[in-house]
Amino acid sequence: MKAKVTITLKNGVLDPQGKAIEHALTALDFGGVDEVRQGKVIELDLAETDEAKAKTQVEAMCEKLLANTVIEDYSIELSA
Amino acid sequence: MKAKVTITLKNGVLDPQGKAIEHALTALDFGGVDEVRQGKVIELDLAETDEAKAKTQVEAMCEKLLANTVIEDYSIELSA
Amino acid sequence: MTDYNAKFNAIEVTDELIAEHGITKEEHGIMLDIMGRTPNYTELGIFSVMWSEHCSYKSSRFWLKQLPTEGEQVIQGPGENAGVVDIGDGQAAVFKIESHNHPSFIEPYQGAATGVGGIMRDVFTMGARPIANMNALRFGSPEHPKTRHLLSGVVSGIGGYGNCMGVPTVGGETNFHKAYDTNILVNAMTVGLADSDKIFYSKASGIGNPVVYVGSKTGRDGIHGATMASAEFDDDSDAKRPTVQVGDPFTEKLLLEACLELMSTDAIVSIQDMGAAGLTSSSVEMADKGEVGIELHLDQVPMREEGMTPYELMLSESQERMLMVLKPGREDEARAIFEKWELDFAVVGKVTDTRELTMMWEGQQVGSIPVPPLVDASPMYERPWEETPQQDIIAASDVKAVDSLTELLKTIMGSPNMASRRWIWEQYDHLVMGNTIQAPGCDAAVVRLPETKKGIAISVDCTPRYCLADPKQGGKQAVAESWRNLTASGAKPLAITNNMNFGNPERPRIMGQFVGAVKGMSEAAIKFNYPVVSGNVSLYNETNGIGILPTPVIGGVGVIDDVSKAVSIDLKAEGEDLILIGETKGWLGNSVYLDTVEGREEGAPPPVYLDQELANGDFLRGLIDDGLVTASHDLSDGGLACAAADMAISGKMGAKLVQPASSDVPAHAYFFGEDQARYLISTKNAAVIIEKAQESGIPAEIIGKTGGSDLKLGEGDAISLAELREAFEGWMPEYMAVEL
Amino acid sequence: MKSAVILFPGTNRENDAIAALEQASGVKPQLVWHGETDLPKVDMIMVPGGFSYGDYLRCGAMGANSPIMREVAKAANAGVTVFGVCNGFQILTETGLLPGALMHNASLKFICKRTQLKVESNATNFTSAYETGQVITVPVAHNEGNYFADTDTLDRLEGEGRVAFRYCDEDGVVSDATCLNGSQRNIAGILNEKGNVLGMMPHPENAIDPLHGGVEGSPLFTSIVNSLS
Numbered sequence A, B: 001m002k003a004k005v006t007i008t009l010k011n012g013v014l015d016p017q018g019k020a021i022e023h024a025l026t027a028l029d030f031g032g033v034d035e036v037r038q039g040k041v042i043e044l045d046l047a048e049t050d051e052a053k054a055k056t057q058v059e060a061m062c063e064k065l066l067a068n069t070v071i072e073d074y075s076i077e078l079s080a
Numbered sequence C: 001m002t003d004y005n006a007k008f009n010a011i012e013v014t015d016e017l018i019a020e021h022g023i024t025k026e027e028h029g030i031m032l033d034i035m036g037r038t039p040n041y042t043e044l045g046i047f048s049v050m051w052s053e054h055c056s057y058k059s060s061r062f063w064l065k066q067l068p069t070e071g072e073q074v075i076q077g078p079g080e081n082a083g084v085v086d087i088g089d090g091q092a093a094v095f096k097i098e099s100h101n102h103p104s105f106i107e108p109y110q111g112a113a114t115g116v117g118g119i120m121r122d123v124f125t126m127g128a129r130p131i132a133n134m135n136a137l138r139f140g141s142p143e144h145p146k147t148r149h150l151l152s153g154v155v156s157g158i159g160g161y162g163n164c165m166g167v168p169t170v171g172g173e174t175n176f177h178k179a180y181d182t183n184i185l186v187n188a189m190t191v192g193l194a195d196s197d198k199i200f201y202s203k204a205s206g207i208g209n210p211v212v213y214v215g216s217k218t219g220r221d222g223i224h225g226a227t228m229a230s231a232e233f234d235d236d237s238d239a240k241r242p243t244v245q246v247g248d249p250f251t252e253k254l255l256l257e258a259c260l261e262l263m264s265t266d267a268i269v270s271i272q273d274m275g276a277a278g279l280t281s282s283s284v285e286m287a288d289k290g291e292v293g294i295e296l297h298l299d300q301v302p303m304r305e306e307g308m309t310p311y312e313l314m315l316s317e318s319q320e321r322m323l324m325v326l327k328p329g330r331e332d333e334a335r336a337i338f339e340k341w342e343l344d345f346a347v348v349g350k351v352t353d354t355r356e357l358t359m360m361w362e363g364q365q366v367g368s369i370p371v372p373p374l375v376d377a378s379p380m381y382e383r384p385w386e387e388t389p390q391q392d393i394i395a396a397s398d399v400k401a402v403d404s405l406t407e408l409l410k411t412i413m414g415s416p417n418m419a420s421r422r423w424i425w426e427q428y429d430h431l432v433m434g435n436t437i438q439a440p441g442c443d444a445a446v447v448r449l450p451e452t453k454k455g456i457a458i459s460v461d462c463t464p465r466y467c468l469a470d471p472k473q474g475g476k477q478a479v480a481e482s483w484r485n486l487t488a489s490g491a492k493p494l495a496i497t498n499n500m501n502f503g504n505p506e507r508p509r510i511m512g513q514f515v516g517a518v519k520g521m522s523e524a525a526i527k528f529n530y531p532v533v534s535g536n537v538s539l540y541n542e543t544n545g546i547g548i549l550p551t552p553v554i555g556g557v558g559v560i561d562d563v564s565k566a567v568s569i570d571l572k573a574e575g576e577d578l579i580l581i582g583e584t585k586g587w588l589g590n591s592v593y594l595d596t597v598e599g600r601e602e603g604a605p606p607p608v609y610l611d612q613e614l615a616n617g618d619f620l621r622g623l624i625d626d627g628l629v630t631a632s633h634d635l636s637d638g639g640l641a642c643a644a645a646d647m648a649i650s651g652k653m654g655a656k657l658v659q660p661a662s663s664d665v666p667a668h669a670y671f672f673g674e675d676q677a678r679y680l681i682s683t684k685n686a687a688v689i690i691e692k693a694q695e696s697g698i699p700a701e702i703i704g705k706t707g708g709s710d711l712k713l714g715e716g717d718a719i720s721l722a723e724l725r726e727a728f729e730g731w732m733p734e735y736m737a738v739e740l
Numbered sequence D: 001m002k003s004a005v006i007l008f009p010g011t012n013r014e015n016d017a018i019a020a021l022e023q024a025s026g027v028k029p030q031l032v033w034h035g036e037t038d039l040p041k042v043d044m045i046m047v048p049g050g051f052s053y054g055d056y057l058r059c060g061a062m063g064a065n066s067p068i069m070r071e072v073a074k075a076a077n078a079g080v081t082v083f084g085v086c087n088g089f090q091i092l093t094e095t096g097l098l099p100g101a102l103m104h105n106a107s108l109k110f111i112c113k114r115t116q117l118k119v120e121s122n123a124t125n126f127t128s129a130y131e132t133g134q135v136i137t138v139p140v141a142h143n144e145g146n147y148f149a150d151t152d153t154l155d156r157l158e159g160e161g162r163v164a165f166r167y168c169d170e171d172g173v174v175s176d177a178t179c180l181n182g183s184q185r186n187i188a189g190i191l192n193e194k195g196n197v198l199g200m201m202p203h204p205e206n207a208i209d210p211l212h213g214g215v216e217g218s219p220l221f222t223s224i225v226n227s228l229s
């Protein structure tokens, strides 16, 4: 199955990229934009076909490698 | 409303990051992982409350700034 | 059984298809003669890239042959991946410059990054470890809506690639002019270091020897990149964009280490990087040089994508790949090294005695082209050319004088073309490797050779407005300026690489610029014993018929025996004398002054007197070697006043300059004239220097003293260094502040 | 002092590190490849700068997961001196040997320049050859040097005297204006609890030579050598 992992900065962690984008959007005259945050998305194909097992596996990947839980949260979406 | 923009590399464009992540996952004994691709996600708060207008606005932001349409595709999700 | 020839060459090769591949009627005829039949689809692809301007140099070859390429210091001149120059003690400098103009306009980050990656591969293919990168950049006018985005992307792309490779980017040059609005220039140069008896070449040999592919897998990146680099842009170019190549500097770093490791054995017969036109040009070049054939088993090529065809594999410009011929039986040893570095390795063919490039798929032939005519019969054009009409000489007295020279100086130092490039070079790791003795901000970069006292000095230079006004003087001036920059640091100039950036050569006026530049460059290079050992030509830098300024960029390399003697531009101490070396006549034609004050980009450019250049430069080098000079700077754009400002700002040390009573040049022309062959130096030993100058007949005069916190031009006209620095350092950060 | 320099694919300042260690100790360090599962017996381990694994995903993330880092962690916990510079600092935080994380520079740009650092205290194994409060000039060269930790962690670091260096100006003034990459509280380098592990973004190993970068990084290496003799 396919997994999509979205990794975003935790609340309270200042996001320089998000801030810069917000700044640039404002400079480009896009008004009314606020709270811009940038994160990562990682897509994977898994050999695993069982959803529960796949989830456990991807969670382990996130904890071990994909996310830095000191500053980042992650969420996982699975699809066939 | 809130917008979530997901930006991924176009098919066929080399994704060195994805390749390296795949490699690292394999080295960490996560078997059966394939086709790893890395992208970006950008979340924004918009003052705009009309969904259609918000969509047009975010599309314009993607074309002008957020995505590099020479090598990237983007998709937009809106929510209240 | 599948008939692969039928499968992969099902597309019918019609006259239209041939024309779409950029092959002219005349070339079409030659191609049929060579093949004795209509080529199949795969073969057509190969002809089209091999005969593109980028690969065949068809418009430029005739003239390039006139450049001086020999000298006792030259180990390898043009024709290999990079030039090789003897720097003594059994070591060689390996260097080349290369353009990535079109790709950088389409995708500035990746275009510039892959340009840097490509030129580094050219250098380490020859067995040299890259020790320094440089770049020459030209952007459109600052007001053009795309300029910021392009500048930002190009700079971060250059940094992104070079920084990750761990090769310091130690200098460059950057200009803005509206002529580059839709055709920016990104020229990247790499200098590498090798033992002079361990240089690797591309000439294949040994019938039956294995042909090996290493590096990244092949994808559909940049197919027809070479043809694109040889075509003008128009408004539809956006739609026709081929897949952009994405650089992977991490893989290239591994490739570098793996190649150097294998090169320390004797397993390699020949090696060639896959640059423009990828597998095609690398295999053709190896076969041609070795007067052999090469048989490629394309199904064995490591592929990144499904369903790739021979046509795509041969034309792909995927990055970070190399082709090698190994000695027989050494495959396993080589494979072990590349696998240790986690890179792909595949035996993809063998050397044959047929002198054909033969492409196979699962044992079946899918195409074959005789190599010698593919290379030699490729058209060479002696395109019609027209000399650029001479411009009038503008007398200094006919140019408006300003009230305050220092006010003007501030304006000029804070203008787009003269302001500090710190915003750029602070994004480049210019310190990695621990040998950067003179960093960006100096005339030439100086990089020490590991474990020695010796260093290499490097500079890239061109003054396109001079080249437009008078291509021959401009070509001469570019060579002279690079020679002067190396000299000003104390180094002995050895050889150059050149990047000829021009518009559409099918227009006689443009071709005339090219011819003029070549003639001027040749004259200067001969005079200085400063031969051309490598280079690159980028033509068709035009959009909708509007061409760039002729921009023949010169990358110069010199050697300095003791880097502790190298001199930088910053003023060092209070109370030192300032000496101007060279003759000042106040040349204002085509000067920064004329443009700034009167908005005129015109007039004959300053003539370059090669005898004077040589004499003045050799004199200064001697002074530096004798330890008599504390700071030194050559005079170029903006003349004396701007050189003094550079020296004062970077030394955080004021100075007072006074025009000698003996000079009858109007003050504005004295301080801002752009006469060539001049240097400004500071010294504690003025008397000795003046005496030596008189003995040698070199014009040299004490024109000022260091000290204080102001820069004074003449008696009553002063500006504080703080104010000057703010103008100089302020422009680019402020300009770029609104770009992401 | 016997030392080891860890080498990852993509490391590029190993020779700079070797030069500094050799200059201070008179002994050439051993190079240890990331895939090794054994560390040689050494007094000190340096994790040098560069772009391990291309800095893909997150700087230092993949390096932190390499076999050799398990051994480095064991050694650090056993009291061996460990020094991470730049990418090495990023790897040490990713490994958990040091708290916090290094994020993108606030400017979003790579920064290579000389900068001033304030030596917070000379009562550490890494700074004894400096004066407390001394201002030193060393280069930085990084894209992700923006130090982040939560407030509790920051307070603890400060309370325990574990902030080793801060970005400042020539007069030693520590302010937002002198914080070149957005780091919290201008932090440029931190120590672990035991004081045997230091991570810092600037490159003292590129300030050991009067012709290149100055010599104000040398005392740091001398301090390490002294602490081990």
Ligand SMILES: Nc1ncnc2c1ncn2[C@@H]1O[C@H](COP(=O)(O)OP(=O)(O)O)[C@@H](O)[C@H]1O
Binding pocket: C135, C136, C137, C169, C170, C171, C172, C173, C174, C421, C424, C425, C439, C440, C441, C442, C443, C444, C460, C461, C485, C636, C637
């Ligand atoms: N693109 C660039 N990359 C790195 N350094 C640059 C770049 N452009 C300019 N510089 C640096 O800025 C300084 C001034 O450049 P320039 O005015 O062209 O010098 P010069 O007139 O002596 O040739 C030089 O030290 C040069 O190396």
Ligand SMILES: [Mg+2]
Binding pocket: C442, C443, C444, C485, C633, C634, C635, C636
């Ligand atoms: Mg100069």
